[in-house]
Amino acid sequence: MKINDLEESTFKTYCIDTCAKESVKKHFDEKDFRIYLNDENVIPFNSRIKEWEMFSNFHCCKLHYDGKQFHSTEQMFFYNLTKQTPALQQVIMHQPTARDVKTLHIPQTQLDKGCNYNSIMRLCLKTKFEQCDEFRAALLSSKNKTLIEYAPWCDTYWGCYMKDNYYIGCNALGRLLMELRNKNL
Secondary structure, three states, X not given: OOHHXXXXXXXXXXXXHHHHHHOOOOOOOOOOOEEEEOOOOEEEEOOOOHHHHHHOOOXXXXXXXXXXXXXXXXXXXXXXXXXXOHHHHHHHHOOOOHHHHHOOOOOHHHXXXXXXXXXXXXXXXXXXXXXXXXXXXXXXXXXXXXXXEEOOOOOOOOOXXXXXXXXXXXXXXXXXXXXXXXXXX
């Protein structure tokens, strides 16, 4: 069935069900869910889209925080999610790339209980904005466009996947980037 064939009242339910089937559900509910039409006002990004790769958490840049040097927001993010596990933090710090950090597949049980993912990511992005000229310039140049982490791997919490001509998901990373941009325009 095509999205255009669905009645508006069933569209959101259809999309949430589709996300649940095609991805690991990551603590989101209907109020967090977004549907974006793919048009000229959208900038899709991820580490494989070269023009906007710097918006990705895999973008390589030197970040200094809490007396440490990080090579990406991905590394800084997971370091901060594991503050109560110093041994795991050391493993994270010794990963040469963001992709290596991601492939550690750190179990939920080893992340600090009660940590707020969005607050930690907001801190990482603010640090990147302040310390990475390329990122700051690109973010500000995106003006009022909608930023969407295009996640064909179906991470519907941080990004969106595409169905027909719509991006579907929470787009938490894109929304945090737009929030940071709007505070600094």
